[in-house]
């Protein structure tokens with residue numbers, strides 16, 4: 001590949017978001033699919049003459065890092081994709097890096113992000129996880145293969161030409177998939193990559209507990225043509241009949257409500273989703289690391305939130321359990337509680353004489369928690385936003401918060417601080433929003449006294465942190 005948009009670059013450190021930082025004629029270039037220290041040829045994917053920075057994808061490596069390996073997923077491998085004049089699909093942007101080095105880079109990105117956004121130096125923390133050079137150990141989780149594949153129990157796909165498809169990073173182009181090897185084995189074995197989903201807009205796959213039977217949520221516009229809907233349903237059932245790994249199919253039909261009066265903003269038309277069970281069971285059962293009474297699993301709708309790495313629930317619960325001081329009879333608050341993963345843990349620690357408040361915004365997911373904890377002494381499940389409860393929290397031994405990637409709202413952090421709990425345990429999947437929220441806590445006198453980094457998303461730039469905050 002040649003031309004004005006091709007650059008030869010020697011790339012610098014990895015930054016948050018999965019790209020290495022390089023410079024070309026004074027301009028910063030964010031380079032994807034590189035390993036720090038390499039000299040590469042990269043094609044500019046994003047950038048005008050007037051842009052402050054450019055983005056580029058590596059398509060050729062002139063001087064390879066010792067930490068480079070052949071990407072285990074061909075369609076996500078930039079080198080092989082560009083060789084065939086295609087774009088690599090997103091979702092495995094660290095796959096060309098050896099697994100040990102992936103974790104080393106995540107540790108450096110986390111440390112740098114904490115310093116840059118939060119002004120917090122984690123290399124001075126007094127924990128077993130800090131090595132002699134101030135590098136934090138990122139814990140490897142069981143449940144993936146040697147190449148870091150086959151751990152995802154949930155995945156979402158677009159549709160292109162009837163096939164399951166994914167987009168390249170920062171692109172709208174949908175590339176039909178031959179497989180998705182980050183997914184657990186049952187997803188690959190199910191044959192869904194050769195099904196014809198024409199008529200669907202997207203498909204979510206759920207492998208409860210990492211096993212089969214799978215549940216598919218097939219999303220489509222509610223068609224006016226009922227004949228088409230019958231053909232569509234029959235076609236999906238036909239495919240399922242020859243895929244024993246697929247146990248359930250839920251159709252999610254989006255219906256845009258006609259508005260009365262003048263329509264000015266069509267994008268603001270309210271949309272409702274009608275979930276219809278086509279096959280199998282409407283709910284999935286996810287195993288719980290800490291049982292609730294005699295229940296070892298929680299039953300939730302497949303569209304509700306559950307952790308996506310098959311070992312994540314047990315790894316997160318055991319990390320929180322190690323950090324928490326939560327005695328029998330004590331009290332805990334679980335914010336952004338999902339279906340109650342940490343609520344179940346907290347309730348097992350405090351026992352029937354303790355108190356646990358579980359707060360989750362999504363009705364479908366909170367209903368699952370409500371059903372799980374019905375009749376369990378001391379547990380209160382509230383379906384509400386964390387923002388709406390934050391100003392009236394009681395004090396407690398521990399607050400656990402596990403917000404989505406955007407992090408917690410300022411009011412939530414302020415409300416937790418005002419409630420003055422004994423400990424705050426912040427579970428995060430994004431170092432940038434975590435660093436921002438940690439700074440807000442530091443500003444009012446909290447400090448990190450323990451920290452764990454977990455490799456919950458191998459072969460991607462994502463990572464999970466669990467931080468224990470105490471008052472100085």
Ligand SMILES: C[S@@+](CC[C@H](N)C(=O)[O-])C[C@H]1O[C@@H](n2cnc3c(N)ncnc32)[C@H](O)[C@@H]1O
Nearest residue numbers: 305336337338341360361362385386402403404
């Ligand atoms: C990262 S998940 C964690 C769920 C749970 N702790 C677990 O590990 O299964 C974040 C959860 O926060 C919920 N959520 C998002 N925004 C929220 C808000 N403003 N208030 C409360 N919950 C919210 C989402 O529906 C999701 O279930």
